[in-house]
Amino acid sequence: MTRHKLGWNVLMAVGAWSTPVIVAGLFLWLLVDVAIRGWLAFVPGSPDASGTGTWLQGPGQIVQFLTSAPLRAGRAGGIAPILVSTGLILSVCLAASFPIGIAAALFLSEVVSEHHRFGRFVRCSLDVLAGVPSIVFGLFGNALFCRLLGFRFSILAGGLTLACMVLPLLIRSAEESFRAVPISQRQAAAALGFSRCSTLFRVVIPQASGGIAVGLILGIGRALAETAALIFTSGYVDRTPTSLFDSGRSLSIHIYELSMNVPGGNRNAYASALVLIVLLVIINALAQWLTARFLQRQILPI
Amino acid sequence: MFRSSNDQRLTTFLCGSATMAGLISLLIVVFLVLESIPALSHIGLSRFVTDASWHPADVADQGAFNLLPIVVGTLLASAGAILIAAPLGILSAIFIQFYAPGRLGRVYLQMVELMAGVPSVVFGLWGLIVIVPLVARVHPPGQSLLTAVLILSMMILPTVAMLSHAALASVPREFLIAAAALGFSRGTTIVCVAVPAARSGLATALLLGLVRAVGETMAVVMVCGNVTRIPSSLFDPVRTLTATVALEMGYARGDHRSALFVCGIVLLMGVAGLVGASELLGSRRGHDPA
Amino acid sequence: MTNLEPNSALPRPAMSVENLTIRYGGKIALRSVTLSFAPRSITALIGPSGCGKTSLLSSLNRLTDLIPSCQLDGIVCLGERNILDRTIDVVELRRHVGMIFQRPNLFPMTIRRNLELPLREHGWRDARKRSQKVEQTLLDVGLWDEVKDRLDRPALTLSGGQQQRLCLARALILDPEVILLDEPCSALDPISTGVVEELLVRLREKCTLVIATHNLGQARRISDRCALLWGDADGGRLVEEAETNVLFDRPQDPLTQAFLGGQIG
Numbered sequence: 034m035t036r037h038k039l040g041w042n043v044l045m046a047v048g049a050w051s052t053p054v055i056v057a058g059l060f061l062w063l064l065v066d067v068a069i070r071g072w073l074a075f076v077p078g079s080p081d082a083s084g085t086g087t088w089l090q091g092p093g094q095i096v097q098f099l100t101s102a103p104l105r106a107g108r109a110g111g112i113a114p115i116l117v118s119t120g121l122i123l124s125v126c127l128a129a130s131f132p133i134g135i136a137a138a139l140f141l142s143e144v145v146s147e148h149h150r151f152g153r154f155v156r157c158s159l160d161v162l163a164g165v166p167s168i169v170f171g172l173f174g175n176a177l178f179c180r181l182l183g184f185r186f187s188i189l190a191g192g193l194t195l196a197c198m199v200l201p202l203l204i205r206s207a208e209e210s211f212r213a214v215p216i217s218q219r220q221a222a223a224a225l226g227f228s229r230c231s232t233l234f235r236v237v238i239p240q241a242s243g244g245i246a247v248g249l250i251l252g253i254g255r256a257l258a259e260t261a262a263l264i265f266t267s268g269y270v271d272r273t274p275t276s277l278f279d280s281g282r283s284l285s286i287h288i289y290e291l292s293m294n295v296p297g298g299n300r301n302a303y304a305s306a307l308v309l310i311v312l313l314v315i316i317n318a319l320a321q322w323l324t325a326r327f328l329q330r331q332i333l334p335i
Numbered sequence: 336m337f338r339s340s341n342d343q344r345l346t347t348f349l350c351g352s353a354t355m356a357g358l359i360s361l362l363i364v365v366f367l368v369l370e371s372i373p374a375l376s377h378i379g380l381s382r383f384v385t386d387a388s389w390h391p392a393d394v395a396d397q398g399a400f401n402l403l404p405i406v407v408g409t410l411l412a413s414a415g416a417i418l419i420a421a422p423l424g425i426l427s428a429i430f431i432q433f434y435a436p437g438r439l440g441r442v443y444l445q446m447v448e449l450m451a452g453v454p455s456v457v458f459g460l461w462g463l464i465v466i467v468p469l470v471a472r473v474h475p476p477g478q479s480l481l482t483a484v485l486i487l488s489m490m491i492l493p494t495v496a497m498l499s500h501a502a503l504a505s506v507p508r509e510f511l512i513a514a515a516a517l518g519f520s521r522g523t524t525i526v527c528v529a530v531p532a533a534r535s536g537l538a539t540a541l542l543l544g545l546v547r548a549v550g551e552t553m554a555v556v557m558v559c560g561n562v563t564r565i566p567s568s569l570f571d572p573v574r575t576l577t578a579t580v581a582l583e584m585g586y587a588r589g590d591h592r593s594a595l596f597v598c599g600i601v602l603l604m605g606v607a608g609l610v611g612a613s614e615l616l617g618s619r620r621g622h623d624p625a
Numbered sequence: 626m627t628n629l630e631p632n633s634a635l636p637r638p639a640m641s642v643e644n645l646t647i648r649y650g651g652k653i654a655l656r657s658v659t660l661s662f663a664p665r666s667i668t669a670l671i672g673p674s675g676c677g678k679t680s681l682l683s684s685l686n687r688l689t690d691l692i693p694s695c696q697l698d699g700i701v702c703l704g705e706r707n708i709l710d711r712t713i714d715v716v717e718l719r720r721h722v723g724m725i726f727q728r729p730n731l732f733p734m735t736i737r738r739n740l741e742l743p744l745r746e747h748g749w750r751d752a753r754k755r756s757q758k759v760e761q762t763l764l765d766v767g768l769w770d771e772v773k774d775r776l777d778r779p780a781l782t783l784s785g786g787q788q789q790r791l792c793l794a795r796a797l798i799l800d801p802e803v804i805l806l807d808e809p810c811s812a813l814d815p816i817s818t819g820v821v822e823e824l825l826v827r828l829r830e831k832c833t834l835v836i837a838t839h840n841l842g843q844a845r846r847i848s849d850r851c852a853l854l855w856g857d858a859d860g861g862r863l864v865e866e867a868e869t870n871v872l873f874d875r876p877q878d879p880l881t882q883a884f885l886g887g888q889i890g
Binding site for chain 1: 339341342345346348349350351352353354355356357358359360361362363366367369370422423426427429430433434435443446447449450452453454455456457458459460461463464465489492496520521522523525526543546549550551552553556557577580581584585595596599602603606607610
């Protein structure tokens with residue numbers, strides 16, 4: 034190798050090896066910081082990020098945090114109503130997006146061919162939807178659900194807006210799962226005189242269920258992390274909601290509110306951020322485990 | 336024909352659902368346009384670029400609606416972010432594909448995927464509490480264009496890295512084998528064979544990373560400083576389109592609210608342009624004709 | 626729902642095709658084939674790959690409907706009815722004409738469920754009757770002794786030969802008049818092939834079998850009649866059709882002679 038080439042290779046190797054170090058370093062810095070500051074928020078006597086005193090005393094702080102209501106605009110107290118609101122928003126989101134998503138995915142994979150004009154239009158439209166910024170979804174949700182349909186700031190409006198956001202993701206992964214079912218299975222069903230309904234419900238959907246579950250879980254993860262679409266659709270109220278038409282604050286909005294608009298709220302912001310990260314890690318792990326298990330089932334012995 | 340009428344009903348339901356899903360993006364455009372009409376008709380398009388500044392609530396002289404500083408803020412923040420994320424992301428992909436031994440590459444890829452799932456508020460929180468004071472020590476205030484660029488680049492890096500990796504992984508093995516047979520060194524293979532072969536996928540990765548940067552809201556709001564002036568240095572605070580909407584929508588009324596929808600349209604057009612450009616480049620992840 | 630006459634004892638062909646032409650998006654795959662399949666017989670379709678054997682088979686149970694670009698012209702009769710008629714209930718048709726594919730395509734369920742699902746689909750509500758039918762059919766294909774203790778285990782744990790025989794059982798369980806087989810032994814080892822061939826010869830007493838095969842030895846061993854299909858740039862066509870012994874010993878067409886002699890194809 035000429036010296037020139039050697040230099041080039043060394044440069045490339047240095048670049049290739051130092052990049053993951055830098056990236057991993059930054060990411061770990063973030064994770065460790067959130068973990069430590071989040072954890073410290075629960076330890077009695079530790080100063081919080083802004084140094085304004087302690088709150089929780091004694092053991093069981095985490096449970097208390099998760100099960101009590103916020104006090105003094107969230108500087109003190111817990112996040113129980115926030116968790117309830119978050120759960121309700123997610124439920125509305127899934128209840129709205131799951132049936133439509135699966136049905137649309139079935140349409141795209143089973144009813145129309147690759148080049149069918151309407152199918153292409155739907156796919157294209159969904160690709161566009163996937164690129165729309167979340168704040169624009171917030172504007173849309175505000176205009177449609179809060180104003181036009183009169184839901185005002187409510188969990189229903191927030192959940193439906195999130196459903197629109199999550200739909201492209203769900204449809205894409207469901208469609209992939211349906212396509213992964215081998216054609217020979219559909220041929221077998223057809224040759225046995227199965228109606229289309231039976232072929233879909235008895236043969237295709239059961240075999241695609243693993244992939245669909247993974248897509249669903251990833252959709253939940255995406256929805257959990259979402260903030261901008263919710264700030265003016267589901268609102269800011271930090272009390273426990275009594276109906277779907279009540280306004281409710283999601284976990285990510287709570288973090289934003291505490292860190293930006295509540296002086297001295299950093300401590301609980303970090304605690305809430307820790308809770309959010311833990312939830313997301315669980316969800317991710319669940320999705321990974323399901324993927325591994327599902328893929329295993331597809332390895333057929335012949 | 337009992338069976339077949341069930342089938343017919345099912346097909347209708349499936350078709351209807353797909354139609355509904357397909358109409359959403361159209362609805363978004365329609366609603367954005369409808370809600371911005373008041374601003375466009377009362378304020379007029381030209382004032383969005385010629386007014387003195389952006390002070391919509393300034394009742395004294397009917398409010399000022401110059402979007403330019405805000406648009407410039409978005410452009411600068413996004414451009415800066417992609418300038419940092421592009422080399423880091425592509426090199427990450429090169430590392431995973433060509434340098435990482437055994438499982439290390441997979442582990443790194445999984446870590447990057449995890450990074451993609453971190454919520455923007457958490458990035459923003461960390462940026463606000465940790466990075467802003469660091470930047471402030473160099474040059475106050477901490478909330479500035481620089482901080483926004485740094486945080487944004489961390490956020491879009493996973494997108495760039497994952498899409499670049501997909502592009503590099505789909506380079507046909509024959510090319511790499513041919514390069515090896517010709518005695519190319521690893522660096523040469525990467526730079527002269529793999530990257531050019533994957534160039535449209537890589538360009539797509541960058542464009543889609545840019546899309547994410549343009550659309551990012553929460554993290555930017557928390558660290559950019561929110562002053563609507565064209566920044567004269569990296570350390571000046573700045574404001575983006577997304578931050579404007581997020582901060583003012585809560586209290587905006589009438590024409591101000593409508594003007595925010597105009598911001599939304601500008602955002603959509605920008606994103607549409609970028610996505611359109613990436614479509615034009617042809618291959619996208621998963622659609623590569625191998 | 627139109628009624629399809631099951632074939633009677635009269636020497637009327639169980640199935641026949643007349644001037645059948647199969648096109649895929651304008652390109653001709655099979656040109657003007659006229660052929661009939663006698664009841665309770667085995668007919669082998671032989672010929673090189675791409676000559677249209679699979680297309681012909683797929684048209685006999687209208688599985689070609691699954692391919693949007695496929696067009697069928699001509700007449701395909703099951704008994705007296707032209708099954709290409711648009712008023713035909715395709716689902717009912719496929720109860721009378723079953724199909725076995727090159728690779729076994731059992732559902733990823735238990736053995737029992739693989740067999741019961743077609744029954745449930747076609748209206749068998751009584752669980753006991755279904756169970757009895759399952760046992761009877763497994764006896765008919767000679768699998769009963771091998772699987773009777775594992776009916777509730779996954780079907781995909783069976784060996785390749787057993788899976789293919791189970792596919793046969795699954796098709797048989799609906800009591801079809803005709804069974805179509807598309808190279809059923811090509812994915813099997815010689816011993817399993819022998820077992821399946823033996824089974825097919827036994828099944829001839831119950832129904833008509835049409836088997837596409839590129840294994841000339843197999844065609845010679847088990848079929849009563851043989852039809853040679855040949856494909857060229859204009860599509861596939863029927864070259865010659867005769868009783869198997871006659872076709873192999875005294876082929877009329879020079880193409881047949883060349884093919885059987887191994888000089889082409």
